[in-house]
Structure formats: structure tokens, C-alpha cells
Amino acid sequence: MTSYTIMVIDDEAEMRKLIRTFLEGDGYRVVEATDGVHALSILHEVRVDLCLADVMMPYMDGFLFAQEVKRTIDLPIIFLSAKGDELDKIKGLKHGDDYIVKPFLPGELLARVASVLRRSYQRKELHSALTFGPLEIDKEAHRATLNGTALSLTLKEFGILYVLAKHSGRVYSRDELLQIVWGGDHDSSVRTVDTHIKTLRLKLGDEGQKIETVWGIGYKFEV
Amino acid sequence: MTSYTIMVIDDEAEMRKLIRTFLEGDGYRVVEATDGVHALSILHEVRVDLCLADVMMPYMDGFLFAQEVKRTIDLPIIFLSAKGDELDKIKGLKHGDDYIVKPFLPGELLARVASVLRRSYQRKELHSALTFGPLEIDKEAHRATLNGTALSLTLKEFGILYVLAKHSGRVYSRDELLQIVWGGDHDSSVRTVDTHIKTLRLKLGDEGQKIETVWGIGYKFEV
DNA sequence: AAAAAAAGTGAACATTCCATGAAGTTTCCA
DNA sequence: TGGAAACTTCATGGAATGTTCACTTTTTTT
Structure with a gap:
């Protein structure tokens, strides 16, 4: 500049x-x-x-x-x-x-x-906090804010949101998310991801629509 | 003066x-x-x-x-x-x-x-001093005051409070706090941090709520 | 349109993680 | 060197989080 x-x-x-x-x-x-x-x-x-x-x-x-x-x-x-x-x-x-x-x-x-x-x-x-309209995701502070007010996301919820948002547009399979967010040595079923996605969408309110289901593949964050 | x-x-x-x-x-x-x-x-x-x-x-x-x-x-x-x-x-x-x-x-x-x-x-x-409502933290004088009256914080307590408050919003893991406040060559367990956080919250009274636990990660100072 | 496959949901259950108090250890200072 | 203050550890109960499961809904396939 x-x-x-x-x-x-x-x-x-x-x-x-x-x-x-x-x-x-x-x-x-x-x-x-x-x-x-x-x-x-x-x-x-x-x-x-x-x-x-x-x-x-x-x-x-x-x-x-x-x-x-x-x-x-x-x-x-x-x-x-x-x-x-x-x-x-x-x-x-x-x-x-x-x-x-x-x-x-x-x-x-x-x-x-x-x-x-x-x-x-x-x-x-x-x-480098990620910003998507009213939604802000700050990895370092481990905080997501919606219109300035902090969302109380759990560890897994935040992890999923961050991964998806960080590479918005890219589709992640449930297995990939488990691998990334849970770590290599997890033994959770893929259904678990669904549950977290659910609460995540709930907590995000209208912005929850940005987490899209890609049928047969997984999820992605779409702007 | x-x-x-x-x-x-x-x-x-x-x-x-x-x-x-x-x-x-x-x-x-x-x-x-x-x-x-x-x-x-x-x-x-x-x-x-x-x-x-x-x-x-x-x-x-x-x-x-x-x-x-x-x-x-x-x-x-x-x-x-x-x-x-x-x-x-x-x-x-x-x-x-x-x-x-x-x-x-x-x-x-x-x-x-x-x-x-x-x-x-x-x-x-x-x-020179961080101010959060009634709480004032003066690094130079190594003193924290609540509504003008000095808090008697120990070395570790003050250190933790200062680090958290200095970068309020950011989450610090227990390991990070040990690293920063205790120094590089400590050999304390992470549980020790919990104990200091406890007494710190106690001494801070109502303001103690500003030190938030971030489940699975660590602690942060939230205004 | 029916069947099959995938995803969403709510609630019960399991697990992880943290706060706490008490007791033990070290450090500091008189 | 004795005692107080600071620091640390540990065990435990409980709260927050995570997981599963049975069931429902949606989407796709045939």
C-alpha cells in the first residue's frame, strides 16, 4: 500500500x-x-x-x-x-x-x-481472523463471533467450523473431518459429525445455512 | 503529583x-x-x-x-x-x-x-496500566487494584492475570501459561495452573468472572 | 411411486475435563 | 533456623462435552 x-x-x-x-x-x-x-x-x-x-x-x-x-x-x-x-x-x-x-x-x-x-x-x-459477513472466526482466540457477540461453541464445534470456513467451498467428508478435528486416533462413528453439525447450525442461526450438506460426500462452507 | x-x-x-x-x-x-x-x-x-x-x-x-x-x-x-x-x-x-x-x-x-x-x-x-472497569493492572508497578484498593497477588497470580488481560480475548492453554509465566524450564504439572486460577478468581471477587474457562483449551480474559 | 440410501433429530448414555479442598513441599525472610 | 507465605500435587465429585442409537425426514434411484 x-x-x-x-x-x-x-x-x-x-x-x-x-x-x-x-x-x-x-x-x-x-x-x-x-x-x-x-x-x-x-x-x-x-x-x-x-x-x-x-x-x-x-x-x-x-x-x-x-x-x-x-x-x-x-x-x-x-x-x-x-x-x-x-x-x-x-x-x-x-x-x-x-x-x-x-x-x-x-x-x-x-x-x-x-x-x-x-x-x-x-x-x-x-x-487473520476469518470473516464472512457478520460471522468472524478467530482461531487464535478460539472464538467465533456473530455480529460481535461471542458464540459459545464447544471444542469440536469450533474445530469443524474452522476447518470448513478456512477452506470455504471445499467439501470435506465426515471421515476427513474426524481425521482433522478429532485427530488421527479417534474411534467415533461418522454419525457423530452429523450431530455436531446440527448443533453448530443451530448456534449459528441464519448463518447456519452457510454450512451446506453435499449429499453423498460430506459438508462444505459456502459463501 | x-x-x-x-x-x-x-x-x-x-x-x-x-x-x-x-x-x-x-x-x-x-x-x-x-x-x-x-x-x-x-x-x-x-x-x-x-x-x-x-x-x-x-x-x-x-x-x-x-x-x-x-x-x-x-x-x-x-x-x-x-x-x-x-x-x-x-x-x-x-x-x-x-x-x-x-x-x-x-x-x-x-x-x-x-x-x-x-x-x-x-x-x-x-x-502503563491496563484498565477493565474497576480492575487496574499495572505491570510496571507490579500491582493490581480493584476499585482503587490494592490486591495482594502473588507472583504467579499476577503473572497469569497480566498475560490473560494483556491479550484479552485470546485463549491461553495451561501449557502456554506455564511457558510464559513460569518460564521455559519449569516442571510443574498443568493442574497447578488451575489452582492459581482458583485463588486468582477468589481474590478478584466479582471480577473473577472475567477469567473464563475455555473447555478443552485453557483460559481467557473476557471483557 | 416405491424402495433404497443418506442425512437430520432428540434423548439417553458415556466420557472428558475442570474446580475444589486438603495436604505436602519449597522458598523466602526475619 | 524456624515459621510463614507461596507453590505444587493429588483425589474426588460434578459439570460440560461428546457419542450412540433408534427413529424420522429428505433425497436419490429404479
């Missing part, structure tokens, strides 16, 4: 201009939006790596905007808030997000931006 | 005196230095919380001084520059730094000073 693109969302033109100056001075590309709705429409057309969003905005405040964005893409957001704004709400920050209190120093803004970018884009490479 | 100590570095005695008057009037302690070299020697003997440094100084200009200081300690610096000085250089401000253009109003100086101090020392707290 040669340069990061940062979207600045603030209803005050002066503030946008100020921030643009800082950011461009440090080599970032900048796009501006006047409010959350405007920002969402831009996101459909331009690839953006980071958002700087004012908390107080007309039509859609920063938090609502964030909520809306996170539903579809994984975009880090830095909130800008005037001193005294609803700082308590900001405690609900997602991992990778940050906030800055206005007024801020140029150095602070740039430091936060650099820090969040580093965190977000390094983390993904190292961490 | 009852009062901050601020070092004023300027080759003009008049300017130093002026700034000292402002600062002391606002309750700060002040030490003076005539140039960068002088300032560095003072830093070895006096604990200083903030520097006000003129950009144009004999022997060692403000930026060179800053560069030298940052090599060893993390000290915020506010640069003083006459209008027309090399303002472009100031773009290389580190986080926590700021600058003021001379001549300035007393109020402006004090506002910048207060702002930088607030940001710097607030920020440092955030960095």
Missing part, C-alpha cells in the same frame, strides 16, 4: 480543512464528508482505510455512523469529540478504534492516526 | 524571567537553562515534567536538543519560536509536543502548558 486514504467527517468546513492540512502534510490522501449519511455514500465508491469522525454531527451522530459502517466493513474509526461531549459513550470503542478530544495538537492527531493504522493493518495480517 | 516542574530554555534572560513569572504565578516550579547543553546537564539532576525551549539557541538549537532528550527520556517539549522562524521544521513534532509563536499572550502560554501536561501525563497512565 503506497498511501493510506483517510476520510474526515465533520460538519464544520474549517475543521475539515484544518485536519486535511495536517494529514496531507504527512502524506495521507484525504476525502471529506459533511455528515454520516454523506460518508456512507462515499464509502461505497472509495476505498478508505481510516475514518476521523466528529461525534456531534447532524442527521447521524458519530456512534450511529460507526455502528452502521461496522455492519458491513471493518474500518477503524477515530472519534473527534469536543471536551465535555458524551465521553462515557466512547468507552464502548471497538478494538482498533480511538478517540481524540478537541482541541488537539497536530502532533497528537498524527500520532493517533499512525498508531491506529499500524495497529489495524498489522493486526489483520498477523491475526 | 503536587506540582509540575517546568524547565525554561532560552538564551535571553529577559524572556526567561518573563516566562518564569507567568508560570510561577500559576503554581508551577521553574528551572532555567541558557542553552541546550546547559539544559541537558540539568536534566541529569532535576526531575522535569515539561520543557519550554526556544528554537533559536546558541550551541544547540531547540530541535537538536529535543532529539537528544527524546533519546533517553520521554519528556514533552513546547517550542518557542519567533514569527518567521523555521516553522516548517515544526511539522516533525512528536506526539505530546507543541509550539508557541513569539510574542505570545500570558494566557496562551499557560493554556498550552496546561494542555500539554494534561495530555502527556494522562496518556502515560493509559499506556
